[in-house]
Amino acid sequence: MPVLPDEETVIDFTGVTKQFRSTKALDKVNLILKKGEILGFLGPNGAGKTTAIRIMTGFIKPTSGTVYFLGKDAWLNRAEIAAQVGFVPDSINTYQMSSGIDLLEYWSELQGRDPVLREELLNRLDFPSSALSRPVRTYSQGMAKKLSIVQALQHDPSVIILDEPTTSLDPLVQQTLFTILKEFKSKGSTVFMSSHNLNDVQRVCDRIAMINNGSIIAEGDVSKLIDNAERSVEIKFSNRNTPDLSKITGVANIVVDNEIVRLKVKGSIKHLLQALKTQSVDDLAIERPNLDSVFLSYYETEEE
Amino acid sequence: MVYVFLFSLRTVWRPMVFVSLIILLFLLLIGFVWNSLGDTLAIGLMELLPDDLKKLLESQFGFMPAAGVEGWLASVSRHPIFIVLFTAYSIAVGAGSISREIETGDILFVLSKPISRTAFIAGKIMASVTGIFILQLVYLLGLIASLRFFGATTNMDLFIYLVINSFLLFILINAMAVCFSAFGNEASWAIGRSVMVILLMYFVDFVSNIWEPAASYGFISLFHYYDPGNIVLDQKVPWQDFAVLSLGSSAIYLVSGVAFRKRDI
Known part of the structure; x- marks a missing residue:
């Protein structure tokens, strides 16, 4: 019988396994994300990072084990949980024929909350306002990634989940993103960020979890892990x-x-x-x- | 659901306008050909043909030994160009509704918002149904306009029966495509399976119409429930066909919704 998480726990993975036909993508993963922290989720390509993220966001049902998100079952209450979450997927090939502003409006309407931070985020991420009315198919990879970040953060979420957020971003914008994430943390938001870029994680995360071949191989404070290295x-x-x-x-x-x-x-x-x-x-x-x-x-x- | 519906509708307006224009052009062209031949000549020509060939033409092109405007209506309603156009639209929109979003990753942006999967698929189905309804409306208006253009008139109820029957048929085709889409991860996979099933059903209907021993198996095909010839001859509402097509599409949409709620993305 799983133990229900306390109020300080945002995400709680207990013995989570995910089997895709003959492939075991996750193997008895235990992971906790505490309120107000920035957790870096590290692992090489194919280690199971995206599977874990899709399980916590309710896109994938675990084969066994339990996943609680804000005290609720992540699979059964996915829509309810999503109201609190800002999610940056690894994919950036979003609706190619639509304009950037149409998409931001659409996602904002679906979120059901005012995009209070949209203008500020667009400015800080150096997104040219003239590009907003252009179809997304004309965007560079970097611009599409910025749009993806803005859609996730524009409604000031209390939990932010980012899957490889720095891919396609130049170093200056990466630094700005990290500053923004730290500001969210200082306001009490919780951040979960997957990456295979170690520098990203070291610069912004309080704690890291390392995954390889579907299993968590190390977890702890960044400084302690370095000291023990x-x-x-x-x-x-x-x-x-x-x-x-x-x-x-x-x-x-x-x-x-x-x-x-x-x-x-x-x-x-x-x-x-x-x-x-x-x-x-x-x-x-x-x-x-x-x-x-x-x-x-x-x-x-x-x-x- | 409303936002998904409106957004989805916006993404299909271009193909909708294109298909509408093609419908109108073909209606005018077919009307012109029919008008040039004249009713009597067309019927006379049909009478001269051997029975087997007559059956083949009736089955494939909807030609029927009915004089006047009614004969024209039945022929047009079963004309391959319209069958192909409406089928292509219904499959393309239905098959792409979910699997294309999964393929491109668009669905990750939408379903990470507080919207249930049921509301998402309902919005998609509503957009598909609305698109098919608009095309059928264009088709109806085109039929009326084409008849008026050539100075012919007929019982208006017939138009309505024919268009409702056509609408329900293509909704069922769309439901099948949505169902494949709800199970698949790629639009091409869903389109391929949908086309395969529809072609198979068309073949079954075709064989059951031209080959007596196969006649009793015609009910398997959804095209069996779309018979413009009978509508214009009987001049009655084909309630049974309407019921089969409506119930079939409702059941398949329901299965799609349940499958989509349970699947991994």
Whole structure:
């Protein structure tokens, strides 16, 4: 029997599996999105990101497990839930024959709320007002993506779900989008953003969940995941008689090249530093891990 | 539902205008040919033909041994150009209603708004039905105008019966296309399946009309319930045909709605 989420929980995946014929797109996924946070959903192409998003937005019914969105079953109450949500799909091939403004009006009417932020968003995302009356088929990929973002945010939603939002956007507009998302967060909105771009996630998200082959492989605060990540260390000793470092906690992948030793350290580096105190070290280089290395280390572990 | 209906209607106005113009042009052309031949000559020609060929022409083109304007009406109503035009429109609009939106991803924008899938498909069906209704109205007005142009008159009720029968037939064809669309992910798949079923039904109707042993199987085909020749001969409302076509389309629209509510997108 699933436990109903508390008021602070916006989305709650419990043991969610989705089977498409012979393919298992999601495998017993557990995931929580808390109110007021920005969660980055990371994974390579085909990992199951879009399937998870379509399940939470009520487009796909899970094969097993439960998905609660704002305390309601996401499949059974999809229309009711959608009133609170702004959704940017991965697709941008929207009604090609219609003009941008006609589409924004149409979506706004369907949303049933005034597009209070439309003008501001169009200006900030640098969407030329003259283009609004043109058919969408004349838009570049970037413009179509901006239109997609405006339709999702124009009614000031309390929950924002974005599937690969930065695709086709130039770096300046990406930065503006992140600023906008942070502003939404500061107003109390909750943001769920999928991406395969690690930099995007690192710049804007409080917490991340990594998915690969349909399973969540890591989840937590961005800073904690980075702290616990594997980092590369290069030590230059004074002579070729290098010490055996393999017994030190967290040390792995040791490669000795004359007086230089290269190795990886997972977790705290203090045990290594302690051991080196008694050694004659000429130089020490420690690479600060970033989300790329966190992601790659988890991804490689999975592949093995 | 109203917004989906209005928006969908806006997206089909171009093909609607195009098909309307073609209808009017062909009505004028057929009227002109009939007028040139004259009723007597046409009937005389038909009488000269062997029985099998007569059956074939009656079945395929609606030619019938009825004199005057009534004969013209029956022939026009079963003329292949109108069957093809209305069928093509009904299938294209119906098959594209859902599967094309899924194929392009448009549906993700719409159904991420607080609108139920039932309201969405109802809006789509309403737009299809309205489009077919408008085309039938153009067809009716074109028939009347064509007759007036050549100075002929007839019982107005006949026009109404014929057009209602035609409207219900193409609504049923549209319902089949919507049903395939509700199950499919690509418009071409839905169009392909719809065309296949309609061609099969047309073939069954055709064979049952020209081949005596197959006559009892004609009821399988939806074209069996569209017989302009009988309407002009009997001059009565074909209630049974109306009922079968209406109930058939309602049931198929209902199945489409249920399937669409339950499917993954």
